[in-house]
Amino acid sequence: RMTVLEKGAPERIERRTVSDLEHAFYPHSFVVPYTDVVHDRAVLELFRGCSQGCRFCQAGYIYRPVRERTVSRLKELARSIIDSTGFEELSLSSLSSSDYTGIVELLNELEQEFGDKYVKMSLPSLRADVSALQLADRVSQSGGVTFAPEAGSQRLRNVINKRITEEEILEAAAQAVASGRRHIKLYFMIGLPTETDQDLEELVFLVQKIVDLRRTAGNRKHAFKVTVSASTFVPKAHTPFQWEPQIALAEIKRRQDFLRQQFRKIKRVDFTWHEAEMSFLEAVFARGDRRLAAVLERAYALGCKLDAWSDSFNFTLWEKAFAAEGIEPEKYAHYRPGLKERLPWEHIDTGLSGEFLRHEYQKALQGEITHDCRERGCVGCGLPDCPIRQVT
Numbered sequence: 206r207m208t209v210l211e212k213g214a215p216e217r218i219e220r221r222t223v224s225d226l227e228h229a230f231y232p233h234s235f236v237v238p239y240t241d242v243v244h245d246r247a248v249l250e251l252f253r254g255c256s257q258g259c260r261f262c263q264a265g266y267i268y269r270p271v272r273e274r275t276v277s278r279l280k281e282l283a284r285s286i287i288d289s290t291g292f293e294e295l296s297l298s299s300l301s302s303s304d305y306t307g308i309v310e311l312l313n314e315l316e317q318e319f320g321d322k323y324v325k326m327s328l329p330s331l332r333a334d335v336s337a338l339q340l341a342d343r344v345s346q347s348g349g350v351t352f353a354p355e356a357g358s359q360r361l362r363n364v365i366n367k368r369i370t371e372e373e374i375l376e377a378a379a380q381a382v383a384s385g386r387r388h389i390k391l392y393f394m395i396g397l398p399t400e401t402d403q404d405l406e407e408l409v410f411l412v413q414k415i416v417d418l419r420r421t422a423g424n425r426k427h428a429f430k431v432t433v434s435a436s437t438f439v440p441k442a443h444t445p446f447q448w449e450p451q452i453a454l455a456e457i458k459r460r461q462d463f464l465r466q467q468f469r470k471i472k473r474v475d476f477t478w479h480e481a482e483m484s485f486l487e488a489v490f491a492r493g494d495r496r497l498a499a500v501l502e503r504a505y506a507l508g509c510k511l512d513a514w515s516d517s518f519n520f521t522l523w524e525k526a527f528a529a530e531g532i533e534p535e536k537y538a539h540y541r542p543g544l545k546e547r548l549p550w551e552h553i554d555t556g557l558s559g560e561f562l563r564h565e566y567q568k569a570l571q572g573e574i575t576h577d578c579r580e581r582g583c584v585g586c587g588l589p590d591c592p593i594r595q596v597t
């Protein structure tokens with residue numbers, strides 16, 4: 206049982222949800238910096254939540270249910286944002302923008318509105334399939350395209366509930382190559398629950414097949430490159446994988462090494478990976494408890510700042526901070542709690558039922574998929590008063 210330390214603090218904290226996104230405040234007039242900034246564009250949030258159910262994704266669970274803005278409201282917001290800020294790019298943002306039900310109509314409307322005003326649209330977070338590629342082609346036909354298969358084998362994609370087949374990935378990639386795209390970026394995760402060396406080998410085969418598409422598409426005269434980016438799986442609280450450990454640091458490095466060696470043999474592939482120690486720290490804090498607060502404070506006092514920039518990241522300082530507070534970080538990152546065990550974040554009520562998360566975890570281990578509740582009906586996540594359940 207969680208003990209309340211501060212007098213008057215609630216034992217249980219319920220998540221607040223904006224149920225009427227359509228009429229909720231949205232910033233449309235704000236200060237625009239003079240300097241170049243990393244995301245130098247305006248952002249239009251299409252909808253909140255995601256019903257895909259990828260089992261590693263915390264946002265997909267804690268921001269349920271899906272709540273969409275109407276096309277007319279988005280058009281009104283877009284006009285107001287562009288008029289007041291002067292941005293020349295508008296990012297149509299959400300957790301999975303190709304899942305917005307009015308996406309084609311919205312693009313039509315925005316093209317009509319901004320077509321002669323040199324305002325460019327961008328669509329981040331697209332699925333790895335042909336329909337998403339067609340949307341990407343509408344906003345930009347040049348440059349690169351990004352797909353996130355996340356896992357190289359079908360078996361592992363089923364485990365994580367990434368419901369996309371190899372045929373669909375290859376079809377989308379083939380279309381990208383045929384339409385003259387010169388750069389395909391592929392995002393994968395290593396160290397996913399149940400991953401074996403065979404899954405990594407299949408990941409390499411999949412990349413090889415995508416590289417080979419250029420030959421079959423007869424598109425050999427153009428420069429062409431595939432960038433493979435491999436992050437490391439971080440188990441997150443409030444997801445079905447909260448009961449899984451992260452793989453050991455040495456094992457992360459071994460798997461990264463394996464991929465590095467393999468991709469060295471394939472021409473036109475750039476391989477990038479996330480720093481193993483950084484992923485380890487993420488795993489410690491993603492399933493941490495209140496004892497880690499002292500580590501954070503200590504790390505800051507020792508000089509840890511701006512750690513997301515690799516040139517500022519100093520893992521030795523973090524190790525010192527853990528040691529000074531008597532904490533063994535491995536006990537957090539590599540912890541496999543029992544399914545009935547009370548978890549340190551359970552006093553935060555996201556609205557989802559623990560039973561649903563447990564069931565999803567067990568299905569993952571069996572390689573069983575769960576469908577999208579907006580497409581084929583409620584899958585029983587336990588969210589009270591869910592508007593989607595009432596219409597599916």
Ligand code: SF4
Pocket residue numbers: 256269270271578579582583584585586587588591592593594597
């Ligand atoms: S309650 Fe059902 S319909 Fe609503 S988000 Fe959960 S699974 Fe989907």
